[in-house]
Amino acid sequence: MLTFGTGNKAVAMAARDAKPVVVAAYPITPQTEIVEEIANFVTDGTLAARYIPVESEHSSMAACIGAAATGVRTFTATSSHGLVYMCEMLHMSAGARLPIVMANANRALGPGWNIGAEHSDSMSMRDTGWLQVYVSTVQEAYDATMMAFRIAEHTDVLLPVMINLDGFLLTHITQTFETVEPDDFIPPTATPHAIDIKNPGGYGTLTPGNVHFKFRYDIERGMRASIPVIEETEAEFARRFGREYHLYEEYRCEDAEVVIIAMGTLGKEMEVAVDILRDEGVAAGAVRMRWFRPFIVPDLDGKDVVVIDREYSFGYGGILAGELQAKSGCRPFSVIAGLGGQEVTYDDIAEFVRIRRPGTEHWFGVDD
Amino acid sequence: MFEIRLHSRGGQGGVTAAKLIAYAAFLDGKYATATPLYGAERRGAPVVSFIRIDDEPIRIYSQIRNPDLVIVLDESIMQLVDVLHGIKPDGEVLINSQKGTEVEGHRTYPVDLTGISLALDLVLAGNPILNTPLIGAISKLGVISQASAKQVIAETFRDERNVEAALRAYEELKI
Amino acid sequence: MAIPDEEFLLKTTSACAGCPSSLILRYVTKAAGADTVLVIPACCTSVIQGVYPTTAMNIPVYNVAFASAAAVASGMSEAFRAEGRKTNVICYAGDGGTIDIGIQALSGALERGTDFLYICYDNEAYSNTGMQRSGATPLGAMTTTTPGGKKDHKKDLDAIVAAHNPVYQATACAAYPQDLYNKVEKALSIPGPKFMHILAPCPPGWRFPSEKTIEMGKLAVKTGLWVLYEREGGKLTITGASKAAMKKRIPVEDYLSVQGRFRKITAEETAEVQKTVEDMIARLQREADGIC
Ligand SMILES: Cc1ncc(C[n+]2csc(CCOP(=O)(O)OP(=O)(O)O)c2C)c(N)n1
Ligand code: SF4
Ligand SMILES: [Mg+2]
Numbered sequence: 001m002l003t004f005g006t007g008n009k010a011v012a013m014a015a016r017d018a019k020p021v022v023v024a025a026y027p028i029t030p031q032t033e034i035v036e037e038i039a040n041f042v043t044d045g046t047l048a049a050r051y052i053p054v055e056s057e058h059s060s061m062a063a064c065i066g067a068a069a070t071g072v073r074t075f076t077a078t079s080s081h082g083l084v085y086m087c088e089m090l091h092m093s094a095g096a097r098l099p100i101v102m103a104n105a106n107r108a109l110g111p112g113w114n115i116g117a118e119h120s121d122s123m124s125m126r127d128t129g130w131l132q133v134y135v136s137t138v139q140e141a142y143d144a145t146m147m148a149f150r151i152a153e154h155t156d157v158l159l160p161v162m163i164n165l166d167g168f169l170l171t172h173i174t175q176t177f178e179t180v181e182p183d184d185f186i187p188p189t190a191t192p193h194a195i196d197i198k199n200p201g202g203y204g205t206l207t208p209g210n211v212h213f214k215f216r217y218d219i220e221r222g223m224r225a226s227i228p229v230i231e232e233t234e235a236e237f238a239r240r241f242g243r244e245y246h247l248y249e250e251y252r253c254e255d256a257e258v259v260i261i262a263m264g265t266l267g268k269e270m271e272v273a274v275d276i277l278r279d280e281g282v283a284a285g286a287v288r289m290r291w292f293r294p295f296i297v298p299d300l301d302g303k304d305v306v307v308i309d310r311e312y313s314f315g316y317g318g319i320l321a322g323e324l325q326a327k328s329g330c331r332p333f334s335v336i337a338g339l340g341g342q343e344v345t346y347d348d349i350a351e352f353v354r355i356r357r358p359g360t361e362h363w364f365g366v367d368d
Numbered sequence: 369m370f371e372i373r374l375h376s377r378g379g380q381g382g383v384t385a386a387k388l389i390a391y392a393a394f395l396d397g398k399y400a401t402a403t404p405l406y407g408a409e410r411r412g413a414p415v416v417s418f419i420r421i422d423d424e425p426i427r428i429y430s431q432i433r434n435p436d437l438v439i440v441l442d443e444s445i446m447q448l449v450d451v452l453h454g455i456k457p458d459g460e461v462l463i464n465s466q467k468g469t470e471v472e473g474h475r476t477y478p479v480d481l482t483g484i485s486l487a488l489d490l491v492l493a494g495n496p497i498l499n500t501p502l503i504g505a506i507s508k509l510g511v512i513s514q515a516s517a518k519q520v521i522a523e524t525f526r527d528e529r530n531v532e533a534a535l536r537a538y539e540e541l542k543i
Numbered sequence: 544m545a546i547p548d549e550e551f552l553l554k555t556t557s558a559c560a561g562c563p564s565s566l567i568l569r570y571v572t573k574a575a576g577a578d579t580v581l582v583i584p585a586c587c588t589s590v591i592q593g594v595y596p597t598t599a600m601n602i603p604v605y606n607v608a609f610a611s612a613a614a615v616a617s618g619m620s621e622a623f624r625a626e627g628r629k630t631n632v633i634c635y636a637g638d639g640g641t642i643d644i645g646i647q648a649l650s651g652a653l654e655r656g657t658d659f660l661y662i663c664y665d666n667e668a669y670s671n672t673g674m675q676r677s678g679a680t681p682l683g684a685m686t687t688t689t690p691g692g693k694k695d696h697k698k699d700l701d702a703i704v705a706a707h708n709p710v711y712q713a714t715a716c717a718a719y720p721q722d723l724y725n726k727v728e729k730a731l732s733i734p735g736p737k738f739m740h741i742l743a744p745c746p747p748g749w750r751f752p753s754e755k756t757i758e759m760g761k762l763a764v765k766t767g768l769w770v771l772y773e774r775e776g777g778k779l780t781i782t783g784a785s786k787a788a789m790k791k792r793i794p795v796e797d798y799l800s801v802q803g804r805f806r807k808i809t810a811e812e813t814a815e816v817q818k819t820v821e822d823m824i825a826r827l828q829r830e831a832d833g834i835c
Contacts, residue, residue: 173401
């Protein structure tokens, strides 16, 4: 059905259409509309889920863990301080191989309270074992949430998935989007290690050092296995519903001499910058990274690379720039921009390309 | 691309109005986006919303800097905010005004949305409903079609008087 | 006790019209005076203070993570005392930041005898984020996450706090500033952990016109839904307007029917609210009479 709504609403509707059995909810700006919409769906009967209004995010993820441990589909949403407050539970859920799906509205961390878009929240959770996808339109927010259930619950993967959407920029923008009837696109959950009264065992028991690393390695196996599962899921989604997605999206890259790389809404707006640069005779292209975990390296051979990071790893550098450099060997011009909802326009992005100095870092708006 | 910047005060329904205008454009078969820009205040503070309408998918998320049309739902905001900031040289202005306020250098359409709403007793939580007459006025400017304007109002509001409010604003706005 | 003219919350707040939180904060700071630090977790008051680089407060305000206020206050108080300073450390937190996410830190700080005053201003919802239900939201109240009205009861925060035996514990209400002022002043004169729970009728959250904040607070007290008291050294004293309400009360309907949030409350729920009031009054009366 073609409809019109915000990024938050699209996520809530996708979660509804995927029919989770348990939803745990805690409000935080700019995600709150998601848990409010789901409360409405549960109240008006359009979603037959148990809705747990927990007392903190630590508990929302804990409640999802408890529910998913029994083998049912679960969903929650959070943002910023909520996400980092559940950090312990993020490690616990991935380590327990529970296919929980969560939307995260990317927002800055305090202090100073700031509710603007920033990727510091999710990027600082990158080592928890969660898959992370970053979306750039309301439609993609819906589609990625829908696909997340299938990917997470796939028995080759069995890892939780976080859908990241830029706070306000995408959570609060109203755009056209189409909902789908998933039918068997998302098969019923079949968690092999779901709690089974007939087959009792200990979960998360004391684990000595001579086996602990095997469990850790197994998480990585799930991560690696997720790549073909994502590709297969995205291909099947395109077949059924007609919308195509890839691990990363290229824009006018074929003959490009310089590519801009970014995630989220900047990854969409930069296409306009590419068009402007092309009109000026610059052979520019763009790569929008969608999946950050697993990390998939685009082919950047022989191209100048401009990376925009909407976060920063203090004492190190822009996280995306650093990871791309480490994995691809490129020498990016690393731009730090858009923190705390800082306004970044397509003109600004085009300018990043014009002033690029490979191997250096540039903080947008900082003079010294 | 047609770009609209809407100035209102928190609680006046400006954010919803922006969504409804974009929705009407969507019904016209266009691509449209609506984005609110909130300040930090709790209530009554100036709020800005952005509406973009185009024949192609819209890839821009940053704020509108050079609007084609500026809508002012609360005249008193003009003392706090430069509502004309960045407006295109041929940009136009629609002001909800009881006294026919005009701005210099730009085609201005003053229309008494508040008066229309109050005359019909369209009041919600103590505030006159400005969305529906605004949609009527906008359709007169040709930004959205009259049919879509009607449909949006019918789908969103149960009270028949909203259609009447839109019609009155359509009549009242002079082009 | 005369309330001083000096203001610590200035007229430049970004609160809603009729805001109870700013009203309460005004009297709290007047009673506390200049040698005071406020510790504030995420809540409406994070916004009310204004936006960097300005502030509407002229005492230091330390803004901290949502779950952490009482623990931050513990550290701050210990540090001041270690240096021989008597500076008041006051946590000023909402109901969500106290009853839900902050209760662990609060319990810890009370138990280990932190010398501080913890104030929970209770507007019975997560107002900062747009009125979601909290553990303090009463039965039958609509919020954005309980669109059909809340089906669970309000958590008895005061009983939880009482179980920690703080040196001083009191309730107050935004509608009775003198009673509130007296209690803050007294609390701060006693070393050790002090706790105050203050009812904060919130116009947009409770859905009543913004000029009726005081009226709503008075109705809460006159119906007996909210009882003003203080507990010092284990002795409970009913204070102010609640003395009359202990004897004669108006029905809870008079309070519920004037707030939009109770639009969906059922007759059974209303009866249950009335019963809760009667039970609580009887319990507090017994305690005040020394029959426990
Ligand atoms: C860990 C964390 N989760 C959620 C939030 C979002 N948040 C900020 S204030 C707030 C509600 C506060 O409610 P309450 O304590 O009752 O204070 P009020 O806003 O009603 O004054 C929430 C949910 C946050 N800042 N941090
Ligand atoms: S929502 Fe309520 S408590 Fe918050 S600022 Fe407004 S009136 Fe005050
Ligand atoms: Mg509250």
